[in-house]
Amino acid sequence: MKIIIVDDDILVSTSLKTIIEANEGFEVLAVANSGEDAIKLYHEHQPDILLMDIRMEKMNGLQAAEEIVKTFSHAKVLFLTTFADDEYIIKALKIGAKGYILKQHYNCIIPALNAVYSGQVVFGEEIMNKLPSVMSNQVNKKNYQDFGIIDKEFQIISFVSKGLSNKEIAKELYLSEGTVRNYISIILEKLELRDRTQLAIFYFNHLL
Amino acid sequence: MKIIIVDDDILVSTSLKTIIEANEGFEVLAVANSGEDAIKLYHEHQPDILLMDIRMEKMNGLQAAEEIVKTFSHAKVLFLTTFADDEYIIKALKIGAKGYILKQHYNCIIPALNAVYSGQVVFGEEIMNKLPSVMSNQVNKKNYQDFGIIDKEFQIISFVSKGLSNKEIAKELYLSEGTVRNYISIILEKLELRDRTQLAIFYFNHLL
DNA sequence: AGATTCATATGACAATTGTAATATTTTCTT
DNA sequence: AAGAAAATATTACAATTGTCATATGAATCT
Known part of the structure; x- marks a missing residue:
C-alpha cells in the first residue's frame, strides 16, 4: 500500500512515517509539508492513499484534497487531524474523503488505512457521534x-x-x-x- | 479479537468463520443463526465485535442489535449485509452500529473488523455514497x-x-x-x- | 446643503391558506 | 340490499401570505 503523508509539523509526519513503515506492506512514498506540496507529490507518485492533516499554513488539507480529487476522482484521502471541527467534517464529506480520524488515536491509523485501502470509509467514533448534529444544525x-x-x-x-x-x-x-x-x-x-x-x-x- | 457471527444462512456463516479464523489474532467465539440466538450468545460470551447479517427470519439483525445495545451500551456491532437498503442504513445509524458493509466485498471484512476493533466506524463506499440522500429523503x-x-x-x-x-x-x-x-x-x-x-x-x- | 442610498413602513390588493360545518360518494360489513 | 364507515367534496369565512407601489426618516456621500 503506497502512501503519501501530508503534515506541516515535521515531527508528526516523521513519526507517522515510522509508525506506518513498521508494518508489513506499507510504503511511504513521500512526505509533504503543505497543501501545494501534496498536490505536486500526488501527481508525481499517485499513491493509494493520501494521509493528510487539515490545518496547515497557506493551503489547507481540504483545499488540497479538493484540487486533487478534481483531477484524480478515485483518489483516496484519509484526513488525520486533531480537532473534530464541524466545518471540517462537513467539508471533508463534501469532497468525498474516505476517512476522518483523530490524531490522538494513533493506534487507529493502521486499521483505518487498511479499511480505506479495501474500499471502505472510516470515521473516528467521535466524528461519527457528531455527524447527526452536524448534518442538522450547521448552516452554510x-x-x-x-x-x-x-x-x-x-x-x-x-x-x-x-x-x-x-x-x-x-x-x-x-x-x-x-x-x-x-x-x-x-x-x-x-x-x-x-x-x-x-x-x-x-x-x-x-x-x- | 473475539467475534460472534450471526447469519441465518449457515453456508455464509461458516465461510465467514473460515475467512476470519484464517487471520492471526481472530477468534470466532460462536455462530448464531437468528436474532434471538445472537442475544443469548452475546450475553454468554460478550465478544469484542458482533458481525451480523440484517435480514433474517423472525427477529432481524437490527432488532437484535437494538436489544443488545440496550444492555451493553459499548457493544460493537458490524452489519454485514447484501443490500444497501435505505431503511436499514438509517436504523443501523440510530442504533449506533459501528459499521455497515456489503457482503459482496468479502475482502473488506478483515480490515473493517480491525478498524471497528480499534474504535472507528466503517462504512462501505456504496453506503457512504447513499448517506446524504438517505439523510435527506428517507423519513421514518x-x-x-x-x-x-x-x-x-x-x-x-x-x-x-x-x-x-x-x-x-x-x-x-x-x-x-x-x-x-x-x-x-x-x-x-x-x-x-x-x-x-x-x-x-x-x-x-x-x-x- | 443637496443628492443618494438604505432601512423601515404603509396601504391596498389578490391569492393562498386554515377552519368548520355539512354534503356526497364510495367502500365495507353483515 | 340496508346500514355504517371511509373517503372525498363543497361552501363559506377569516386569517395569513405575497406583491407592489409608494412614503418616510435616517445615514452617507460629495
Missing part, C-alpha cells in the same frame, strides 16, 4: 451569500425556518409586520421560491 | 404513526414538504383542492402545528 451561510442574501434577510430566513409567522418575526425583530413581509418577498425572489414553506425547505436542504 | 414513518398519521395523510405531508401548493397536491393526488385542505387541517391538528411551513419543518426534523 455561503450558500446564501451566493444568492445575494444579506445578514438581515438571513436572520429572517432562519425565523421562517423555525416556523414563525410574519407577526411573530416582526415582534422578534422589532419591525412592522409589513416590513417582514417585504423582506420575505425579496428573499423569495432572490432565491426563486414561491412561498415561505419552500423557503423553509430550501433552508433545510442547504444544511450541510 | 414510525414517528408519524405515533401521532396517528395515516398513509394518505403521510403522502400529503411529503408533498407539502416538497413545497407544493394545495392545488398542486390536489392535481398530483387526483383530489379536489378542498379535500387537500381538509387533510392538511387534520394533519396540523394531529401534529399540533399551525401551518404548512411548520409541517415541512416538522418533516425535516424527523428525518432520521
Whole structure:
C-alpha cells in the first residue's frame, strides 16, 4: 500500500512515517509539508492513499484534497487531524474523503488505512457521534451569500425556518409586520421560491 | 479479537468463520443463526465485535442489535449485509452500529473488523455514497404513526414538504383542492402545528 | 446643503391558506 | 340490499401570505 503523508509539523509526519513503515506492506512514498506540496507529490507518485492533516499554513488539507480529487476522482484521502471541527467534517464529506480520524488515536491509523485501502470509509467514533448534529444544525451561510442574501434577510430566513409567522418575526425583530413581509418577498425572489414553506425547505436542504 | 457471527444462512456463516479464523489474532467465539440466538450468545460470551447479517427470519439483525445495545451500551456491532437498503442504513445509524458493509466485498471484512476493533466506524463506499440522500429523503414513518398519521395523510405531508401548493397536491393526488385542505387541517391538528411551513419543518426534523 | 442610498413602513390588493360545518360518494360489513 | 364507515367534496369565512407601489426618516456621500 503506497502512501503519501501530508503534515506541516515535521515531527508528526516523521513519526507517522515510522509508525506506518513498521508494518508489513506499507510504503511511504513521500512526505509533504503543505497543501501545494501534496498536490505536486500526488501527481508525481499517485499513491493509494493520501494521509493528510487539515490545518496547515497557506493551503489547507481540504483545499488540497479538493484540487486533487478534481483531477484524480478515485483518489483516496484519509484526513488525520486533531480537532473534530464541524466545518471540517462537513467539508471533508463534501469532497468525498474516505476517512476522518483523530490524531490522538494513533493506534487507529493502521486499521483505518487498511479499511480505506479495501474500499471502505472510516470515521473516528467521535466524528461519527457528531455527524447527526452536524448534518442538522450547521448552516452554510455561503450558500446564501451566493444568492445575494444579506445578514438581515438571513436572520429572517432562519425565523421562517423555525416556523414563525410574519407577526411573530416582526415582534422578534422589532419591525412592522409589513416590513417582514417585504423582506420575505425579496428573499423569495432572490432565491426563486414561491412561498415561505419552500423557503423553509430550501433552508433545510442547504444544511450541510 | 473475539467475534460472534450471526447469519441465518449457515453456508455464509461458516465461510465467514473460515475467512476470519484464517487471520492471526481472530477468534470466532460462536455462530448464531437468528436474532434471538445472537442475544443469548452475546450475553454468554460478550465478544469484542458482533458481525451480523440484517435480514433474517423472525427477529432481524437490527432488532437484535437494538436489544443488545440496550444492555451493553459499548457493544460493537458490524452489519454485514447484501443490500444497501435505505431503511436499514438509517436504523443501523440510530442504533449506533459501528459499521455497515456489503457482503459482496468479502475482502473488506478483515480490515473493517480491525478498524471497528480499534474504535472507528466503517462504512462501505456504496453506503457512504447513499448517506446524504438517505439523510435527506428517507423519513421514518414510525414517528408519524405515533401521532396517528395515516398513509394518505403521510403522502400529503411529503408533498407539502416538497413545497407544493394545495392545488398542486390536489392535481398530483387526483383530489379536489378542498379535500387537500381538509387533510392538511387534520394533519396540523394531529401534529399540533399551525401551518404548512411548520409541517415541512416538522418533516425535516424527523428525518432520521 | 443637496443628492443618494438604505432601512423601515404603509396601504391596498389578490391569492393562498386554515377552519368548520355539512354534503356526497364510495367502500365495507353483515 | 340496508346500514355504517371511509373517503372525498363543497361552501363559506377569516386569517395569513405575497406583491407592489409608494412614503418616510435616517445615514452617507460629495
